[in-house]
Amino acid sequence: MTETAHPIPAAVAALVPRLRRICGGDGVLTDASRRRVYESDGLTRHRAVPGVVVLPTTAEQVTAVVRLCAETGVPFVPRGAGTGLSAGALPHPEGVLLSTSRMRRIIEVDPDNECAVVEPGVANLDVSRAAAPYGLYYAPDPSSQQVCSVGGNVAENSGGAHCLKYGFTVDHVRGLDVVTPQGALLRLGGKAPDAPGHDLIGAFVGSEGTLGIATRITVGLTRLPERTVTLLSAFTSMDAGGRAVSAIIAAGVLPSAIEMMDALAIEAAEAAVACDYPAGAACVLIVELDGPAVEVEAELAEVVRLCASAGAFETRTAADADERARIWKGRKSAFAAVGRISPAYIVQDGVVPRTALPEVLRRITELSAESGIRVANVFHAGDGNLHPLVLFDDAEPGAAERAEEVSGAILDLCVEHGGSITGEHGVGVDKACKMPRMYSPDDLETFDLFRRALDPRGIANPDKLLPTPRLCGEVPGVRRGAHPLVESGEAEQF
Amino acid sequence: MTRQGIEDVRAGGPDDAVCGVVPTHVARPRDTETLGRLLAGAAERGWSVAVRGGGTAQDWGGRPRTVDLLVDTGALTWIDHDAGDLVVEVGAGTPVAELTATLAKAGQRLSVDPVRAGGTVGGLLATGVCGPRRLRTGTLRNLVIGMTVVRADGVVARSGGRVVKNVAGYDLAKLHTGGYGTLGVIASAAFRLHPLPPALRVLDAPLPSREAATRALAALRRSTVVPAAVELDRAPGGRSHLHVVLEGTSAGVEARADETVRVLGAALAVEGRGTPGDGGTAMARGEGHGGTEDATSSDRAPENGVRVTDRLPDGWGLLPTEGTLIRLSVPPARSAAAAARAAELGDAVGTDLRTTGSARAGALVVAVPPGASAEVIGLLLEGLRSVPEWSATVLRAEPHVHEAGVDLWGEVPGLAVMRAIKDALDPGHRLAPGRFVTDRPDDLREEP
Ligand SMILES: Cc1cc2nc3c(=O)[nH]c(=O)nc-3n(C[C@H](O)[C@H](O)[C@H](O)COP(=O)(O)OP(=O)(O)OC[C@H]3O[C@@H](n4cnc5c(N)ncnc54)[C@H](O)[C@@H]3O)c2cc1C
Numbered sequence: 033m034t035e036t037a038h039p040i041p042a043a044v045a046a047l048v049p050r051l052r053r054i055c056g057g058d059g060v061l062t063d064a065s066r067r068r069v070y071e072s073d074g075l076t077r078h079r080a081v082p083g084v085v086v087l088p089t090t091a092e093q094v095t096a097v098v099r100l101c102a103e104t105g106v107p108f109v110p111r112g113a114g115t116g117l118s119a120g121a122l123p124h125p126e127g128v129l130l131s132t133s134r135m136r137r138i139i140e141v142d143p144d145n146e147c148a149v150v151e152p153g154v155a156n157l158d159v160s161r162a163a164a165p166y167g168l169y170y171a172p173d174p175s176s177q178q179v180c181s182v183g184g185n186v187a188e189n190s191g192g193a194h195c196l197k198y199g200f201t202v203d204h205v206r207g208l209d210v211v212t213p214q215g216a217l218l219r220l221g222g223k224a225p226d227a228p229g230h231d232l233i234g235a236f237v238g239s240e241g242t243l244g245i246a247t248r249i250t251v252g253l254t255r256l257p258e259r260t261v262t263l264l265s266a267f268t269s270m271d272a273g274g275r276a277v278s279a280i281i282a283a284g285v286l287p288s289a290i291e292m293m294d295a296l297a298i299e300a301a302e303a304a305v306a307c308d309y310p311a312g313a314a315c316v317l318i319v320e321l322d323g324p325a326v327e328v329e330a331e332l333a334e335v336v337r338l339c340a341s342a343g344a345f346e347t348r349t350a351a352d353a354d355e356r357a358r359i360w361k362g363r364k365s366a367f368a369a370v371g372r373i374s375p376a377y378i379v380q381d382g383v384v385p386r387t388a389l390p391e392v393l394r395r396i397t398e399l400s401a402e403s404g405i406r407v408a409n410v411f412h413a414g415d416g417n418l419h420p421l422v423l424f425d426d427a428e429p430g431a432a433e434r435a436e437e438v439s440g441a442i443l444d445l446c447v448e449h450g451g452s453i454t455g456e457h458g459v460g461v462d463k464a465c466k467m468p469r470m471y472s473p474d475d476l477e478t479f480d481l482f483r484r485a486l487d488p489r490g491i492a493n494p495d496k497l498l499p500t501p502r503l504c505g506e507v508p509g510v511r512r513g514a515h516p517l518v519e520s521g522e523a524e525q526f
Numbered sequence: 527m528t529r530q531g532i533e534d535v536r537a538g539g540p541d542d543a544v545c546g547v548v549p550t551h552v553a554r555p556r557d558t559e560t561l562g563r564l565l566a567g568a569a570e571r572g573w574s575v576a577v578r579g580g581g582t583a584q585d586w587g588g589r590p591r592t593v594d595l596l597v598d599t600g601a602l603t604w605i606d607h608d609a610g611d612l613v614v615e616v617g618a619g620t621p622v623a624e625l626t627a628t629l630a631k632a633g634q635r636l637s638v639d640p641v642r643a644g645g646t647v648g649g650l651l652a653t654g655v656c657g658p659r660r661l662r663t664g665t666l667r668n669l670v671i672g673m674t675v676v677r678a679d680g681v682v683a684r685s686g687g688r689v690v691k692n693v694a695g696y697d698l699a700k701l702h703t704g705g706y707g708t709l710g711v712i713a714s715a716a717f718r719l720h721p722l723p724p725a726l727r728v729l730d731a732p733l734p735s736r737e738a739a740t741r742a743l744a745a746l747r748r749s750t751v752v753p754a755a756v757e758l759d760r761a762p763g764g765r766s767h768l769h770v771v772l773e774g775t776s777a778g779v780e781a782r783a784d785e786t787v788r789v790l791g792a793a794l795a796v797e798g799r800g801t802p803g804d805g806g807t808a809m810a811r812g813e814g815h816g817g818t819e820d821a822t823s824s825d826r827a828p829e830n831g832v833r834v835t836d837r838l839p840d841g842w843g844l845l846p847t848e849g850t851l852i853r854l855s856v857p858p859a860r861s862a863a864a865a866a867r868a869a870e871l872g873d874a875v876g877t878d879l880r881t882t883g884s885a886r887a888g889a890l891v892v893a894v895p896p897g898a899s900a901e902v903i904g905l906l907l908e909g910l911r912s913v914p915e916w917s918a919t920v921l922r923a924e925p926h927v928h929e930a931g932v933d934l935w936g937e938v939p940g941l942a943v944m945r946a947i948k949d950a951l952d953p954g955h956r957l958a959p960g961r962f963v964t965d966r967p968d969d970l971r972e973e974p
Contacts, residue, residue, distance in 0.1 A: 144859035145888075146747065167748070189693050202697070203668050218940045223857035225889045226665075228919045229938040229963050230709075230947065231654075234667055234700025238693050258750035278610060284633060284721030323752055324785075327778035383689045387610040415691040416611075452692035459694055470694055471684065478683035478951075479696050485950035486943060497695070 038064040041126045043106055044083035051086055051128070054096040059134070061085035070129050073114040073121040074176075078461050082109070082123030089134045091209055091217060091247035098245065099215035101128055107491045110241040112153065112184030115176040117379060118460025120188065120240045120496055127491075130245060132183050138162050139248070145223045146253045147206055152183025152246050156190075159251065168253035171198040174456070175364065183246045189238030191456045193363075194320070196414035197288040198254065200456075202237040207250030210236055213243065213487035222250055235482075240458050241493040243486045257322035260288075261332050262356040265339040265347045266313035270294055270409075273315035274390040276342035277413045280319070281386065283338060285331050289320040290414035294393075296373075297366050297408040297421070304369035307362030310346040317344075317413070318363055320356075366410040367421065374406070374423035376432070378439045382446035383455040386416040392445050396420060399445075405431075405438045417455035418446070444469065459497045465504035467497075532567040535595070542596050544576045544958075545589035546925050549596035556601045558674060558682055558713040565711065566680025568595050568956070575678070576958045577707040579619060579646030583653050586921055587706045589928040591960040597711055599648050604714075609634060613671070613688055615716040618648030634719045637663040639755075639843035641891075648712045654704025655853065655921060657843025658755035659771060661886055663720055666703055672716035673699035675709075678952040682713065690718045701947065708962040709951045723773035727783040728839070731790045731832045733758075733766040738794050739862035742768055743885050745793035751782045756886040760865040762878030762895075768885065769839065783834050791830030846880070850894040850903055851921040854881070854910055858888035864916065868892045871909040875902045891921070900930030911936045935963040 040048070040062060051060045061067055062084055071079045083106075088094045101108045107127035114121055123129045132153035139149040143166035148159055156177040159170040173192030174180055180190070186208070191200045198204075207221035210232075220236070221227040236243055267273040273292055280287065293301070295314045301307050309316050317339065321331045332349065339347050350356040370377055384392045393409065400407040408421040420442050424435035443453050443466060453459070453466050467476060479498055484490070495503055538549035551573075555561040568575050573594035578584060599619035606615045609632040616625055622640050625647060629635050639657030640650060650656070651673075656666050663669065672686030675698070685698040701709055733739040739758070746756055755771035770786055772779045845851055856864040865881040868890075872879035877898050883890030892910070894903060903923065910918035920927075920934035938944070941963065948955065948964040955965055 144744070144747075145857045189697075191691060195691070199664065199668060200691075200693075202700075203664055212943060216942065218943065220940050222915055223888070224855040224915055224917060225858075225887050226853065226855045227939070228853075228855075228917050228935055229941060230705055230944045231667055231700040231703060232940045232943060234703075235697060238697055255747075255750055255752070257752075281612065282610065284724070286721065324750060324774070324778060324782050326781040327774045330775040330778055383691050385608060385611040385613070385689055387608065412691070416689060417691045450687070451689050452687055452694050454694050455689075455691040456693060463694070467695065470687070474681050475683045475685065475695070478677065478681070478698065479685070481950045482696055482698060482701075482947060485946040 038067065038081040041083050043104065044126060044128065047100055047104065047106060047128070048084060050100055051084065051097065054100070055086050055088050055093050059087045059089065059093070061087070070111065070114070070123055070131070073111070073116040073119060075117050075119045075460070075462055078119035078122045080123050080125045082129035083126050085129045085131060087131050087134045091211065094130065094245055094247050095211050095215060095217045097128065097130060098211045098213065101491050102213065102215045102489065105489055105491060107494050109493050110183070110187065110245045112181030112187070113155070113179045115180045116184060116188060116460065117381065117457040118454065118462040120458050120460035120493070122461050124494065132181060135247070141166065142223065143168060147223055147250050148253055149207070149248065149250045150182050151248060152181060152186070154182050156180050156182055156185055163253045167256050169256055170204070170251055171254045172201045172204055182249050182251065186237050186246050186249055187239065187241045188456070188458045193289040193291060193412065196290060196412065197286050202234060204252045205233055205237055205249060206252050208233050208236060208246055209248035210243070211245045211247055213489070213492035217247070240460060240497050242483060242497050244492060259325040259328040260320065260322040260356065261328055262350045262359050263319045263332065263335060263347060264309070264350070264359045265317045265319070265344040266310035267315040267317070267342070267344055268312070270315045270393050271390050272343035273317050274393070274413070276317055276339045276344065277389070278387065279338040279342055280335055281414070283334055285334055287319050287331075287335070287414060288322045289318065290412070291318040291363050292316070292409070292411055292413035293363060293366060294409040296406060297370065297410045298362070300369040300373045300408060301362035301366050304372050305361055305365045307358070307365070309362055318359055363410065370408050370421045370423065374425070376424055376426040378422040378435055380418065380420045380422060380439045380442050381454050381457040382418050382443050382451060384416045384418065384446050384449045384451035386414070388449040388451070389413065389416060392418070392449055395445050396442055399438055399441055403434055403438050405435055407438065412455070415455070416451065418442070461496055461503065464495070464497060464499045467499050532564065538593075538596055542578070544578070544584045544593050544596065545587070545928065547590050547593050549576065549593035551594060552596045552598055554598040554601050558602070558676065561597065561602070561676050561711060561713055562680045562682045564597065564680075565676050565678065569679045572954065572956070574956045574959050575711070576961070577648070577652065577711050579649035579652075580621060580644045582642040582645045583649050583922075586653055587961045588934055588966060589960060590958050599646060602648070602713060607632065608688070612719040612721070613690065613716060614719055615672070615688060615714060616647050617714050618646065618651070618712045620647045621645070622647055622650055629719060630722060633722050635722050636669060636717050637720045638666050638669065641843055641845045643844055647715060651703050651712055651715055652705065652707045653921070658757040658769070658884055660884055660889070661756065662752065662754050667700055669717050670699045670703055670715055671718050673702055674713045674715070675702055676711045676713055678710065678954065678957050683710075686716065688716045706958060706962045708957045708964060709948065710957070725774060725776035725779045726836055726838070727772045727779040728835050728837065729770040729772070729783060729786055729790065729832055730835070730839075731768045731770070731794065733768055734794070736862050736866045739766060739768065741793040742790050743862060745789045746770065746786070747886070749785065749789045751786050751789070753786070753886070756884060758861060758865055758881070758883060758885040758890070760869060760881045762880055764869070766865070771838070787830070787832045787834065790832050794830050845891060846893045849896040850898060850923050850927060852892040852894065852906065852910070853919050853921050854883070854890040854892050855917045856888045856890065857915055858886055861885035861888050861890065864890055867913070868906070868910065871906050875905050877902055896924065900927045900932050903927050904932050907932070907936065933966070935966060938963050
């Protein structure tokens with residue numbers, strides 16, 4: 033039976049009565065079949081059934097659960113909506129999975145101070161919905177925004193198509209209540225800017241649940257722009273599209289979004305949603321401009337001209353919401369659409385300096401040709417954030433491994449060109465072992481010193497973000513030797 | 527272990543003083559590696575270390591207890607500009623003015639207004655305070671994308687990188703920005719840049735009263751003109767102005783300026799309809815109102831006392847170079863009230879204050895004239911800190927204020943965590959001891 037397949041480990045079982053007292057009977061899941069629902073996040077190739085799942089409803093409950101973990105050395109893993117793509121919310125089999133799914137209150141929308149105060153489980157899009165009556169919205173817009181939680185966004189420092197102009201989650205968080213791994217509930221910042229002392233909010237955002245749990249978040253809201261225009265330009269080569277991107281940036285125009293799709297991605301989108309992009313396009317650019325109407329007019333004329341001189345054979349401009357939605361439809365459906373032309377695929381997330389895009393895209397084409405593995409490119413061209421989709425047939429022996437290799441080689445290309453191994457999906461478990469490609473042992477040791485300052489027992493989302501011997505073999509710079517608490521017998525090595 | 531890295535050290539003199547503390551030694555490392563060796567050598571000797579960039583903020587922050595070694599970053603001057611990527615990486619000792627000039631040649635800028643003239647990039651980062659234009663592109667913390675720091679033990683460590691979008695690893699640059707060099711010595715940093723806007727308009731609106739100010743700010747908030755700065759300036763004596771900066775294309779800023787004049791005019795014009803005044807706040811003093819009698823007529827008289835120019839006022843964003851500076855952070859909608867409150871407190875203690883800052887962000891600075899007694903500063907701080915959600919920290923104090931032991935920081939949420947980070951990265955508390963809140967004098971008394 034399932035129970036025998038995933039028995040609750042003794043250390044966790046011992047906590048269950050106290051967890052029930054904290055979160056109530058319905059706030060603690062022990063049944064294996066119910067625990068298994070949480071076995072992975074959006075990156076499903078990593079799976080583990082959590083020791084126990086708790087569903088707290090208040091910051092006090094979160095604090096009490098974390099204190100219990102701190103007391104006993106049992107690890108905990110925060111989880112929002114579980115849409116993460118780096119296995120950051122992968123449960124610990126001998127730990128507590130703490131889901132924020134019952135903390136979904138929008139506490140306040142404060143138009144005078146242009147901010148909203150929310151609980152961590154609130155879906156990203158719900159913040160904008162609540163702000164809309166005041167002419168405001170919450171700018172960070174990950175494609176998963178209908179479901180992903182603000183707490184998860186904070187943990188991943190999520191971006192979205194429009195972060196080119198409006199920045200990432202960190203640029204919009206003004207206040208955070210955090211339960212630290214030692215069980216202290218802090219209230220950092222708030223409606224006022226520039227909190228005194230070190231910028232702990234800045235350091236917490238993007239820390240992937242390894243520094244504690246956000247229980248309340250104050251986010252800045254942005255005035256809805258007077259005018260938004262979306263433009264679709266079609267090119268016969270990726271190089272030409274890339275030239276257009278460079279020209280737009282060089283001209284000093286800052287679009288809110290510049291997205292790019294290659295022939296394979298267009299083909300997939302066309303097959304899935306009949307987005308009716310110009311026939312014969314080997315590359316489409318979607319450029320969105322927003323702001324005061326007069327500025328948008330001027331920029332639009334400039335962008336159209338620049339696309340034409342870079343070789344666009346067709347450019348369409350959408351002025352109303354319907355037309356804009358039609359242009360975005362192909363782009364937004366691209367990931368799912370690729371699922372229809374390939375039995376399986378890996379979504380990679382890497383960053384290169386924008387000027388290196390043409391070169392890196394050429395190298396990806398070569399990698400694809402050499403390995404016989406197809407790669408579709410759909411990405412945030414404005415900030416060089418690549419999302420190559422590496423296609424393979426999981427029924428074919430060895431195909432997954434070869435796809436992994438191509439996907440890994442693409443990351444190497446990013447690092448070689450001075451970029452990053454992740455632009456928005458985070459490190460999680462998935463890329464922890466790749467951190468040494470980007471950072472020196474000294475850099476990693478410094479990260480680890482910082483982490484342990486907040487989490488001396490190593491119980492907050494362990495085995496995520498930094499490479500550990502358990503995950504990656506011996507890695508210089510991180511967790512050299514046994515953890516002090518392990519040596520003193522106070523804790524076990526997880 | 528051989529003693530190393532300390533060769534090029536000279537004796538410190540009065541000109542090298544940090545908040546009045548004369549360093550024993552001064553060194554000027556030529557590159558990051560040399561800086562690393564220098565700090566390793568200092569660690570071996572147990573030396574306390576402070577840093578000097580342009581020397582414009584040596585009297586900012588708390589007064590260090592000791593400075594055995596002053597690191598002069600003056601030779602760490604290099605600029606590596608990737609214009610096509612709108613990214614620059616710079617040595618910490620690079621003068622901000624030099625960076626600005628280099629970037630301008632490529633039609634780009636680091637989108638912050640420095641608050642001190644003559645500073646370096648490292649100093650800008652370590653103090654973390656920047657001026658009015660923060661509404662569209664944020665402050666320094668939003669623009670730093672990578673940083674190389676030399677730790678107290680001499681280890682060189684980098685976080686972030688040279689691409690704008692990057693979530694690999696902890697964003698430690700955030701902790702060093704505004705950390706006064708107490709977690710490490712900043713060797714270099716990478717920034718995201720923005721294109722220089724082709725055109726600029728500055729609107730200058732006199733504010734007849736605190737109510738008018740509040741109305742004007744609310745009206746601006748509801749408009750879609752997207753200002754880069756909304757700067758309040760409440761001068762001693764009660765004259766208040768609002769400066770609104772618009773940046774964009776030349777046709778664009780022209781039209782947006784017209785719109786802003788209309789919006790401000792309408793908000794300010796209401797004054798003429800006999801609102802009973804503002805209950806005696808200091809802001810009302812000495813300024814007639816420029817409004818028309820009828821709010822609806824504002825489109826016929828668009829000026830409403832609002833002047834429009836295409837230049838920033840002289841000394842834009844710069845803070846006074848003398849006296850005490852208090853950083854006052856408030857919920858943005860309370861900005862006008864906060865400036866008025868500061869003025870009232872100033873009146874009560876007989877001091878003329880100037881309050882400036884981003885009214886849209888709630889980021890204000892209260893400038894107290896030189897010579898104000900420690901008691902006066904203490905009373906001002908107490909008054910400002912008594913309001914929930916407000917924080918008041920002293921950016922710069924005069925020597926007698928330090929001597930009197932005035933609490934520069936007030937309540938700092940998360941202080942225990944900040945101290946834990948300090949203990950992890952600088953266990954001997956040798957980096958500028960006493961300069962930052964993580965080891966202010968009263969904390970040391972608590973935990974000797
Ligand atoms: C179809 C799809 C599209 C996507 N598009 C984008 C995109 O455009 N841009 C982008 O950036 N990402 C994107 N993502 C990735 C993902 O949606 C984001 O990372 C999102 O922020 C995760 O939120 P979540 O609530 O699902 O978090 P989870 O997946 O539940 O958790 C993510 C991480 O956050 C931690 N965590 C969760 N809640 C808290 C909390 N309250 N306190 C502390 N730590 C916490 C977890 O431990 C984990 O490490 C996409 C994912 C999918 C499936």
